[in-house]
Amino acid sequence: MAQSNHITTNNEVLVKVEGLSKKFCKNLKTSLWYGVKDLISGVSGSSKERLLRDKEFWAVKDINFELRRGECLGLIGHNGAGKSTLLKILNGLINPDAGKVTIKGRVGALIELGAGFNPILSGRENIYNNGAILGFSRKEIDGKLETIISFAELEEFIDMPVQHYSSGMKVRLGFAVAAQMEPDVLIIDEVLAVGDLGFILKCFKTIDSILPQTAVIFVSHNMPMISRICTQIILMDHGSSQFQGDDVGKAIDLYYNRFAENESLVVFTDSSIELSFSEVVSSTFENSIAQLQWGTQLQFLFEFKILSPIKDYEFFIIIVDKEQRPIARLKVNDDNLSPIDGNPSFAFKVCHNNLQLSKGLYSINLAVRERISKCPVFRINGILPFQIIHREETWEPFLLTSSFKTISSKTH
Template sequence: MTDDIAIRVNRLGKKYKISHNTAAYKTLGETITNAVKNPIRRLKGEGLSRSTEEFWALKDISFEVEQGEVLGIIGRNGAGKSTLLKILSRITTPTEGTVEVHGRVGSLLEVGTGFHPELSGRENIYLSGSILGMKRTEIDAKFDEIVKFAEMEKFLDTPVKRYSSGMYVRLGFAVAAHLEPEILIVDEVLAVGDAKFQQKCLGKMSDVAKEGRTVLFVSHNMKAVSSLCQTGLLLNNGSVYARGTASAMVAKYNEMCSGDVVSCRPIFDYARRENQPASITRVRVADQSGTATLIHSILHPILIDVEFVVLKPISHLDVWLGILSLDGSLLFQTCHRDQESYGAGAAPFRAVVDPGRYRARVELPAPLLNEGSYELHLSLQAGTLQFDARRGIIFTIEDENTFASSVLGVRRDGYFCMPIPWKMELVEEEWVD
C-alpha cells in the first residue's frame, strides 16, 4: 500500500437474497374451502411454494481514493451508491472482494444512522466521538462548534427518537463533519432539510476538503458535484461505468440519462422513510391519455402523480414539484396550493393533513419545456421544514417540427418554449427619418 491511498476497493460485490411466496392458481371456491379446512396451515404459509432470487446490488467494483481527494459518486436510482457507502462505513459487510480504509471515518448516511434513539442529542455527540476513538477532552473542544452549526441548542437534552428528520440531519452532519475524521462520507440524505442548511453543509464539506481530508459525496445534484468534487465515479447497475474528472463524469451521467430514458420505468416506488411523519411512496409520470411514460411530446401535457403517506397530523403540509436541468439548475417550482396562493378561487385543501394515504396530481401544461431532458424534484414540507424529497427521475421532451423549432429552422435556445402573445401593427407607411 502506498502512503497516499485513503481507500482501496478490490473486486467488491454485495449480494442479497429475495424470497418470493407463490401459490398455484385456484378458484375462489377452492381457496375458501382450503382456508376453512386448514386455517393453521394457511397461517403458517404451508401450501405456498417458496422461491429465492439473487440480487447483486454491487458487482466487481474496484477503485482507489487518494488522501485529500474529493470524490463524487453518481448514478441513477438503484445504481448501488448507497450500498457502496454502507460498506465503506462498515455498516454492512460485502459478499465478496476487499475494502481497505485508512483513517478515521465520519459518515452521514440514512437519517438516524449512528445515533442511539434513547439517548439525548448531547449524549449521542459524545457517543459518536468515542466510537471514532476521540478522548472526552477532544470532544469537549468541538462540542460548542457542533451545537452552533446544528442550531439545536434547545433540543440537546431531548432523546433523538423524538427528533424530526431535519433535526437528525442537522445534528448528524454537524457531528460527522466537526469531529475531525480523516474521511468524510455523505449520502444524499442532505436532501432532507431546508435549502439554507443544505448550502451550509456544502460549504462545510468544501472547508473539510481544503483542509486536506478525504471526502466521498453521493448526490443527484450535478451542480454540487461539479463544484465540490475533483473526481467522479459513475455507477450503473451495480458496476463502475466510468471514472474520471467530476465534470467529465457529470457529462457522462447526463448523456446516460437522456440517452437511456426510453428504457427506464416511468413508475418509481419508494420505501417509507423511518422516523418521518410524511413520506413519498410512489411517483408516476404519464402522458395526457394516462399512459405511463418518460418520453413526451412538446405539444402534450404531462401528468405527474405523487403518492404519499402521513403518519400524524401535519399543519400546512405542501407537496412541491421542481423541474431541474440535468446540471442541477432549478428551472421552476410549483406547489399543490398554488391556486389557493394566487387567488384563483380554489378552496384550501386542508389546514391540517390527517394520517392517511394521499395522492396529488399536477398537470404540466404544453407547450412549456423546450426539447431536451429534465429532472423532477419532489418534496413534502411544511414551510421550510422538509420531511421527504425524491430526485433522479429523468424525463425527455421531444419536438417534431413544431413552432419551437420551425420558426427559425433550428432548435431555439433556452429551457422554455411556451408561446407568448405578441401584437404588431403598422404605425406609419413609408416612414423616412
C-alpha cells in the same frame, strides 16, 4: 474491511477498494436457506461466492477505486444502482461477498437519516457516543461540543431525545458530528437533500474547508452539487461501474442520458383526438434523446389523429425536469389548428428561439383543452426527452443571457 487510525501523509491512499462485490436475494426465505447452507458447508468467502444462485442479484459488482486526501469521489446513478449498498460496505455496516476495502484513519459517515443515533438519548449524549466510536476521548469531545451544537443550530433542543427531532434536525446534527470531528474520510449520502438551503450551503463551505485534509465520498442526485465538489466520479448502474474517471462533466451527461424513460403515460383522453406522432427536431441524437446546444432553437413536431369532429383546441406544452417538476410552459396557440383539405389528421410545429434552459435532461407534458369551454381533451406526460448541452452546471432551471458594463458608481 481493514481500518487503521494512524496518521497519514498527504499523498497516501486513504480509501482503497479492490474487486468489491455484494449480492442479495430477492426472496427472504430463500436468502435464509442460502445462509444456512453457507454456514454448514463453510464456503463463505470462497470463489464460489462470486456465482449467483437462483433469485440472487448483484447489488454491487466488481467496484475498484483509490481515494487520496484532498480528493472527493462522487457516486451517481439512478435508484437501485447500488450506491447505498456500496456506502454501507465502506462504512462497515455490511460485509462484501468478494473484494477488499482498506480505509486508513477516522471515518465520519452520514449515510442514513438518524443512523448512528440512539433515539432515546438526547442530542448531547449522542454527540459523546459518536465521538467515542470515532476514538475521541471525553476531553477531546468536550472541546468540540459547543462547535458541533452551534453548527447544527440546535442550542434549544440539544438536550431533547433525538426521537423527537425532525428530519432536518437529524441531518444538521449528523453532519455537524461527522464533519466537526475532523475525520480522515467523510462519507455523505443523499440525506443532505433534507436540509434547508441555508444549511446546505453551510455544509458545502465546511466541506471546502476540510477537503484538503480529508477524503470525501459523496452520493447525490443533484448534479450541480456533484459538479461543485467532486474531483473524480463513478456512474453506477445495476451494481456495476458504467463510467469512472476524473471527467465529471462527461459522467453527468451520461447520467442525464440514462434518466430518460421510454414509456410515456396518457393521463387523460376524451377519445376525440389521439397523438399519433411527436418528435424533437434536432440534428443530433444519443440513445434516442435529442441533443440541443444552449442558446439554439427548440422545435417540436406533433401529429394528431381526429377521432370526432374537431373543435377549437388549445395546446399546452409543459417542460419538466428529470424529476418531473414543471419548470416552464410554451405560450399556447393563438389560432385554431385545423386539418388541411379534410385530412383525418393534422400536424403542427412549435418553435422557441434562444433556448436558455440550464444544462440537463428535460421532457414534455402535453395537455389539450377546448378553447371556449376549457374542458380537458387529452393529456400525456413524459414524452420527447431532450438534453441541453452546456459547459456549466447550474442550480437554477434557467441560464439567461446577460451583459455587464462598468459604470461610474453613485455615492448617496
